[in-house]
Amino acid sequence: MSRFWKPGTEKPVLVDDEEGGVLFYSSLSSSSGYGHASIEKQRQRLPVYKYRTSILYLVENHATTVIVGETGSGKTTQIPQYLKEAGWAEGGRMIACTQPRRLAVQSVASRVSEEMGVKLGEEVGYTIRFEDITNADVTRIKFLTDGVLLREMMDDPLLSKYSVIMVDEAHERSLSTDILLGLLKKIQRRRPELRLVISSATIEAKSMASFFNNSRKRQEEELGPSKEPAILSVEGRGFNVQTFYAEEPVPDYIRAAVSTVSSIHDEEPVGDILVFLTGQDDIEAAIQMLTEDTEVTRKPGLFVLPLYSGLPRADQDLVFSPTPRGKRKVIISTNIAETSLTLEGVVYVVDCGFSKQRFYNPMTDIENLVVAPISKASARQRAGRAGRVRPGKCYRLYTEEYFLNEMSAHGIPEMQRSNLVSCVIQLKALGIDNILGFDWPASPSPEALIRALEVLYSLGVIDDDAKLTSPAGFQVAEIPLDPMISKMILASSDYGCSEEVITIAAVLSIQSIWFSVRGSQKELDEAKLRFAAAEGDHVTFLNVNKGFIESGKSSNWCHKNHVNYQAMKKVQEIRQQLRRIAQRLGIALKSCEGDTRAVRKAITAGFFANACRLEAFSHNGLYKTIRSSQEVYIHPSSVLFRVNPKWVIFHSIVSTDRQYMRNVISIDPSWLTEAAPHFYQHQQLKSRAQ
Numbered sequence: 001m002s003r004f005w006k007p008g009t010e011k012p013v014l015v016d017d018e019e020g021g022v023l024f025y026s027s028l029s030s031s032s033g034y035g036h037a038s039i040e041k042q043r044q045r046l047p048v049y050k051y052r053t054s055i056l057y058l059v060e061n062h063a064t065t066v067i068v069g070e071t072g073s074g075k076t077t078q079i080p081q082y083l084k085e086a087g088w089a090e091g092g093r094m095i096a097c098t099q100p101r102r103l104a105v106q107s108v109a110s111r112v113s114e115e116m117g118v119k120l121g122e123e124v125g126y127t128i129r130f131e132d133i134t135n136a137d138v139t140r141i142k143f144l145t146d147g148v149l150l151r152e153m154m155d156d157p158l159l160s161k162y163s164v165i166m167v168d169e170a171h172e173r174s175l176s177t178d179i180l181l182g183l184l185k186k187i188q189r190r191r192p193e194l195r196l197v198i199s200s201a202t203i204e205a206k207s208m209a210s211f212f213n214n215s216r217k218r219q220e221e222e223l224g225p226s227k228e229p230a231i232l233s234v235e236g237r238g239f240n241v242q243t244f245y246a247e248e249p250v251p252d253y254i255r256a257a258v259s260t261v262s263s264i265h266d267e268e269p270v271g272d273i274l275v276f277l278t279g280q281d282d283i284e285a286a287i288q289m290l291t292e293d294t295e296v297t298r299k300p301g302l303f304v305l306p307l308y309s310g311l312p313r314a315d316q317d318l319v320f321s322p323t324p325r326g327k328r329k330v331i332i333s334t335n336i337a338e339t340s341l342t343l344e345g346v347v348y349v350v351d352c353g354f355s356k357q358r359f360y361n362p363m364t365d366i367e368n369l370v371v372a373p374i375s376k377a378s379a380r381q382r383a384g385r386a387g388r389v390r391p392g393k394c395y396r397l398y399t400e401e402y403f404l405n406e407m408s409a410h411g412i413p414e415m416q417r418s419n420l421v422s423c424v425i426q427l428k429a430l431g432i433d434n435i436l437g438f439d440w441p442a443s444p445s446p447e448a449l450i451r452a453l454e455v456l457y458s459l460g461v462i463d464d465d466a467k468l469t470s471p472a473g474f475q476v477a478e479i480p481l482d483p484m485i486s487k488m489i490l491a492s493s494d495y496g497c498s499e500e501v502i503t504i505a506a507v508l509s510i511q512s513i514w515f516s517v518r519g520s521q522k523e524l525d526e527a528k529l530r531f532a533a534a535e536g537d538h539v540t541f542l543n544v545n546k547g548f549i550e551s552g553k554s555s556n557w558c559h560k561n562h563v564n565y566q567a568m569k570k571v572q573e574i575r576q577q578l579r580r581i582a583q584r585l586g587i588a589l590k591s592c593e594g595d596t597r598a599v600r601k602a603i604t605a606g607f608f609a610n611a612c613r614l615e616a617f618s619h620n621g622l623y624k625t626i627r628s629s630q631e632v633y634i635h636p637s638s639v640l641f642r643v644n645p646k647w648v649i650f651h652s653i654v655s656t657d658r659q660y661m662r663n664v665i666s667i668d669p670s671w672l673t674e675a676a677p678h679f680y681q682h683q684q685l686k687s688r689a690q
Ligand SMILES: Nc1ncnc2c1ncn2[C@@H]1O[C@H](COP(=O)(O)OP(=O)(O)OP(=O)(O)O)[C@@H](O)[C@H]1O
Pocket: 027, 028, 029, 030, 046, 069, 070, 071, 072, 073, 074, 075, 076, 077, 078, 111, 200, 201, 238, 339, 340, 341, 342, 344, 384, 387, 388, 389
């Protein structure tokens, strides 16, 4: 196909054989105007339909049912509807279906409402962070992120309004999914009438079922549903997806992805292309290569769209819009498009084999976001974005040998590679006191838990008995952000700078506000200099935001200043949401009118644990963290790169050849003891200062 593909290796790895249960059915287009009878027919052609009776029988008779079925077989869109049709949403009860990602929640909710012929937000609705499209009186099927369901437990610990909770894409093992699974198991003991459905295309069904096996622990086994989980395997898939592997390892996956898109466009029949890369930077680089004016890469007829979580909603929605006539859509995405999504026109998938993943080391207390190889389960999910409404092709930018012999079957659960501060505060807010003894689907390391407790104690969020403090602990738990950011917002109230700190919190919630284009680093650096503040990146963000507002939120202004217009729009959206939450918590909205000392003190109140000091006599900008003496450097993207103030605080770490601090501000060390006297003793800072 292109120089990356070995002719003859067009083995359809994902299907059994030509006759292997391949079903053909025509697509239900969103704008098709098909009648309800036609929709019914389409639903009946999905592989899961043959299992409708078995699914309903198992849910009726087992507290937990684990359902495994190929991507596109109909689990997400159909099972909630079957449950509703069978009466599980009668008497004011609701059916919940969780997804790890916001985008998936929105898109499946809108699909299901369309299939049911109802208005989204009425019988079928969804809730994601900061957005609730449901109606408490009429919504019967509710799609939501697993994080949102966890938050609902704060008001309703037994989730009493739900009769069935379907945890979809459970193979992802995100932090929130695992906390949710642990808590649902607890709830089941108190609510025998609650039913759980755990579903995925690639889950280890047996181990999930054994986690939920409560049968030996209960006396009243004869009463109610069986406590032994049922496992159901849905056979059959939608359409054939042929898989192609790279002939040789690929040295530069962005270039390889671009070249594969070019080849598909030149040689393959119509159909949109979905490309998986790792993050915004990769995506922007690929888009630039695909649209730059050279004969090799510029392809007329391509309609290229980015897709990543930091993109404003309206721009994300473009990927679902019909492809313009005579064009081929190319969606270049992070793994937010990996699960549950059906992008109707997509026929070709290009998988780079990597994603950005968190890795936390409790010894150094450093969490990195690193580009790491994906698992086979992820690769299958990515391939599964093709073949949903017609046959498709998946191009893997790695060799078949690598896939078969080196790629791990499943990724490491996020619980075992994350900083657990957010997780612990959520459990505390739900009254789970014995965190170390909690029944986890995969236990986190005790060191990581202890580190998290230490940090929360120092933030003043938990007390000597490890209980949430009042009001600070409860307020921090209430803000749906990382506890360190939430604490920074709370502290801004004391320092009279909540407006500025809320802007900073909004900027820190997205990947980057800068528009970086390969080959124009110099121009970007120059643009940054126009806003650079001697105090560091956070204050620089305030300057950029001010410029953006003063320009009348102009895209032209952004373009001239190498600022990402989409990102700035998103910042304004998040800002408004955070202001509303702050008001609810009684935080006075106030500007410090340029008092950057106040702003930095508020940041220190949240991020004191990330303090570092420049090593004495360091000529190359070597810093050490105060807590664990880890060697770190200021990232070249920071305005403090080469400025090297003596004391700094960072927001996050990225690892490449070294550990780099991203988003850095300079501080006065006395603020550390002021903000966290338990964490830093004067002595410790003094000895470090020498
Ligand atoms: N928005 C949509 N437009 C057109 N067809 C759709 C849409 N959403 C779903 N479908 C059809 O319904 C099928 C089943 O989708 P569904 O999301 O329920 O499958 P799934 O088994 O949950 O897949 P996955 O494991 O990938 O999430 C798709 O393969 C597709 O044919």
